[in-house]
Amino acid sequence: MSLLNEHSRHSRRDILKSSAVALLPLAIPSAKSSWQPQQPMTANGGTDPYPIPWLDKNGSHNQPAGPNLEPSHIYHFKGRVARCSTFTGMGSDNQGNRIAFGSPTTDYGVMQGEYWAARAPQQGTLTHI
Amino acid sequence: MTHVVPGPAAPDNQIHDFHPPIAPSGLYWVVPVPGDGLTISPDGSTFTLEMHNVSIVDQPRWPALDSIATPARMSFKMVWKSTGEPVKYEDASKHFRFTGTRAACQLEAHVEVPSIGFSWKSDPLSTSKSDFAIMGEEVNGRYYDG
Numbered sequence: 043m044s045l046l047n048e049h050s051r052h053s054r055r056d057i058l059k060s061s062a063v064a065l066l067p068l069a070i071p072s073a074k075s076s077w078q079p080q081q082p083m084t085a086n087g088g089t090d091p092y093p094i095p096w097l098d099k100n101g102s103h104n105q106p107a108g109p110n111l112e113p114s115h116i117y118h119f120k121g122r123v124a125r126c127s128t129f130t131g132m133g134s135d136n137q138g139n140r141i142a143f144g145s146p147t148t149d150y151g152v153m154q155g156e157y158w159a160a161r162a163p164q165q166g167t168l169t170h171i
Numbered sequence: 172m173t174h175v176v177p178g179p180a181a182p183d184n185q186i187h188d189f190h191p192p193i194a195p196s197g198l199y200w201v202v203p204v205p206g207d208g209l210t211i212s213p214d215g216s217t218f219t220l221e222m223h224n225v226s227i228v229d230q231p232r233w234p235a236l237d238s239i240a241t242p243a244r245m246s247f248k249m250v251w252k253s254t255g256e257p258v259k260y261e262d263a264s265k266h267f268r269f270t271g272t273r274a275a276c277q278l279e280a281h282v283e284v285p286s287i288g289f290s291w292k293s294d295p296l297s298t299s300k301s302d303f304a305i306m307g308e309e310v311n312g313r314y315y316d317g
Binding site: 090091092093094096100102103104105107108109110111112113114115116117118119120121122123124125126127128129130131132133134135136141142143144145147148150152153154156158166167168169170171 | 200204
């Protein structure tokens with residue numbers, strides 16, 4: 043059987059099917075064609091502050107509050123800071139139940155000033171609550 | 172973090188544990204303060220932090236890894252007042268230096284967990300107390316040696 047003879051047995055429907063398959067790559071966006079032109083941009087990381095690199099005893103970036111412990115929660119920082127912990131107090135829920143708040147790990151902090159992120163100085167006020 | 176605890180202040184007694192989510196960077200429970208959220212007295216001896224409807228979560232079983240976090244919100248006012256007693260903490264190995272004073276700190280807060288119909292409001296600020304508080308200035312990281 044020659045190729046010519048085989049080819050001659052193709053119907054018009056077969057030819058239309060083949061044509062559609064041949065066009066398929068043009069209809070599906072390839073990785074190359076999905077590349078859109080973009081505005082010039084930097085790639086310096088986000089402006090969110092860095093955590094203190096050292097981990098607490100639980101393996102977390104959660105700095106406990108206390109004497110001789112670092113008050114700030116963010117690294118590469120200079121500015122005002124305040125810290126507190128071990129609260130005690132009372133309150134009421136919406137059912138009128140009297141419920142206390144506070145424990146040795148009930149702690150808060152505030153940091154205001156300059157911190158380093160995205161390879162540049164950033165200004166901000168942040169709180170640990 | 173804010174604990175609401177019926178009975179003695181102990182982890183086994185806590186029924187609510189409020190804090191912001193941990194950031195993707197690993198930073199624990201830190202959120203930005205709006206421009207007018209922190210007020211500092213002219214002499215620097217009093218810091219007043221006040222925020223409203225801060226998005227937080229309630230994780231009653233914290234620190235269990237599978238502790239469910241329910242969306243909540245918190246409004247609060249916190250006041251640090253310097254006692255004047257100087258304090259300096261420094262650790263060269265950890266690149267930080269804090270210079271300031273001891274302080275007294277008080278808090279009033281209102282938390283809501285809408286999905287379970289729970290809210291809690293503390294008594295007035297003057298009725299609370301903290302056993303440890305400091306305020307001042309700190310440098311750390313790349314600013315430590317500068």
